[in-house]
Amino acid sequence: MEVTLSVNGEPVTRDVEARLLLVHFLRDELGLTGTHWGCDTSNCGSCVVLYDDEPVKSCTVLTAMAGGHDVRTVEDLEQDEVLDPVQQGFMECHGLQCGFCTPGMLMSARALLDRDPDPSEDVIREAISGQICRCTGYASIVRSVRWAAVHPEGRSEA
């Protein structure tokens, strides 16, 4: 079936199987491999994208359902060669190790800061509690998001 949606600000029209998951559409059809897949049960959150500006696990969305919606992936965070503050924050505060959960964490962090520019550590933990990181123990992710909150322009103080 034919579906038209917006991905990273560009309209995309494709003929897809009705059962095709959005995460596989992004990765396999569009080559946007920054969005990862990590479980079958919507527990890990490595597939989180922004779906009409809300963080959504793209393994829970059928591509066919995404018609007319606006999807934003990690590849769209950097604009005009300027990193999003959350990207900068994760680098500054060692918010990643293997990097596999990172895109999903970044998208959740972006959505959080869009609605709450100054979240507490508890609020940040709640916001990423639907996602799993096996490397960092989360403390540095929390610090990374705080860094982004304190540096909304994304510039390093260093």
Added chain:
Amino acid sequence: MTTVDRGPVGHGRMLRKEDRRFVRGRGKFLDDIALPGMLHLAVLRSPVAHARIVSVDTLAAEAHPKVKAVVTGAMLEERGLAWMPTLSGDRQAVLATDKVRFQGQEVAFVVAEDRYSARDALELIDVEYDVLPPVVDARRALDPDAPLIRDDVAGKADNHCFDWETGDAAATAAVFDRAEVVVRQEMVFPRVHPAPLETCGAVADYDRVEEKLVLWATTQAPHAHRTLYSMFAGIPEHRIRVISPDIGGGFGNKVPIYPGYVCAIVGSMLTGRPVKWTEDRTENLIASGFARDYVMQGEIAATRDGRILALRSHVLADHGAFNGTAAPRKFPGGFFGVFTGSYDIEAAYCSMTAVHTNKAPGGVAYACSFRIAEAVYLVERMVDLLADELGVDPVELRLRNFIRSDQFPYTSRTGWVYDSGDYATTMQEALRIAGYDELRAEQAARREHAGDGQSLMGIGVSFFTEAVGAGPRKDMDMLGLGMADGCELRVHPTGSAVLRISVQTQGQGHETTFAQLVAEELGIHPENVDVVHGDTDNTPYGLGTYGSRSTPVSGAAAVIASRRVREKARLIAAGMLEVAPEDLEWTKDSSGGRFDVRGVPDSGVTIEQVAMRAHGAGDLPEGVEGGLDAQVSYNPDSLTYPYGAYICVVDIDPGTAVVKVRRFIAVDDCGTRINEMIVEGQIHGGLTDGVGMALMQFIGYDEHGNCLGGSLMDYLIPTAKEVPDWETGMTVTPSPHHPIGAKGVGESATVGSPPAVVNAVIDALAPYGVRHADMPLTPSRVWEAMQGRATPPQ
């Protein structure tokens, strides 16, 4: 005092070079690889734990319009590929031929045009099973009437896997006989799974014309894998190139060779096209390398005034259907022999019996430093049980029995030579950060008001010593391969460099820390040192990254290679300056490295100028070749022995038995730290693993052998809500035999933290008379313990 502050190496808390691609979503993980004409492979797995295969009907699957190949065990058997060697010298079925021996075992595979069609076709394969009774409980595996699992091995009549022992049984028995106090406890370290966020997978591309196989695989040990593929499949080793792309977490899960990798290779050979195989999460959890699964009898002997005299244990080890454990050949029980821990005792003995069960193969995985996680858990629980018996504070008991700093190098009663340590100082630092006395005072006050809705507060301590950096050629090997690691350093004419290493990062930050090592030694900025890894065609040989061995082994190689380059640079600089090499002084500051004539500042040449001369047209000193390179294969003299003091504070809701980790204090001593930020990050991750194992992570089985931990809905992993903000500290006691004094650290926290959490929970439950309860300490299991009916995990 041996503790010295050596300061960070290279550029200290340098931000990671690899992050630039990861934050942009431009990492290149296995499933991101897409080759022209690539096909997709899916594996059909056994739904039952133990059964004879009566028939496999693939006709309907073969008729699927998008299917290119369907392969069964019988087809592999015709090619001699149905069985593959494991890293422990056992064999494992690539695809089952005679029987299936665990739920999730590989039975057949399909290669199709896309990943959905491959999965569809699995549904079309009809397998008839003659179900057999399974062996699920390791305690029953050697019963005379236990069903025989490994009837594939000629002459095998039982489910025995191996026996192993260490220490002096007679001397230990003598000490126990005369000891004033003996405490005994059976404890289980349950089966868990490392569950890296990226599952395992491979892309195989076999070129029939060149007769060359390129295999992208999620492997922590690309060189060792290449050698084994060559030995197993008969492909000449130079015609195999293994590439390990970005790895989404390993933790030991990506050390073994899995049947899926072999299936991908066979699939590509059969179809002549690239073939991709990726596990789903259930496949990863039920069929790839598990960890732990030890039933341990612990005994500790002491004097009434708290002097620990001896430790004894018997371990029943469940190795699953095939012995797929990855351990050095002479160490079938891994490094469990360091179970005497951090204490100076008179005698120790351990015996181990390993058995087969109808459960997934594996054993050494999940950041355990070759079974030291189990060993540390045993000794640190036993010391707490002894403290309880003696009525002594568990910290005080540890301080009384630590190996003293003046006893290093210390040879343990089981023959391990601890390289360096100052345990009391590290313990004291943890007590200081924790405010230990205040915590005990708060606990006493809360207990006075028990019942007033007060949570049950517990304080748990552990002190671990690890033996990491395997390993010395004289002591160990993997399937006959020495456990050396190598590097090759090339300095380019303009003074930048490339370092090619044999180890493989899975998030440890090698691209940064190894550049820092070169920077420290050569004064070349880390930004100007490119680190290449994970490609057998482009890196020197070595056994890979696991067991916290990258810094102790390959890191040492990088330092030595850099120093060799520096000494060659000295000769060239001497020629350029027309002085004797010994008259040159090497200095390094933020602007770089340089040789100056001794006593004459700014008289000399920079490393960049030397590099240009080395590659240039000008004269070189007599006997000096052009170029500025070095290659090193490092065989460590000894293991390194990192250690740490951990304190966990928990609160348990007496109404729901939910355990909340309030604080966790970790003071680690891993010798010289290359990049403190990265070390601390690794510790954070390991602590999270420890909390997970202690409180929630568990791969259980029902009586039929059905895996009960087969998804992330059942196998619970801590999220940001279940762990506290970690409080870390450090002491620095360099290793005397590592060229920069570094020790491995990647697994320290995973190894050291589970007993701290369990000790804290047991401490909290002291008012209920609880002496011990096994992990995972879920609310229901804690509740049972509070009611006096704690049971081992099933």
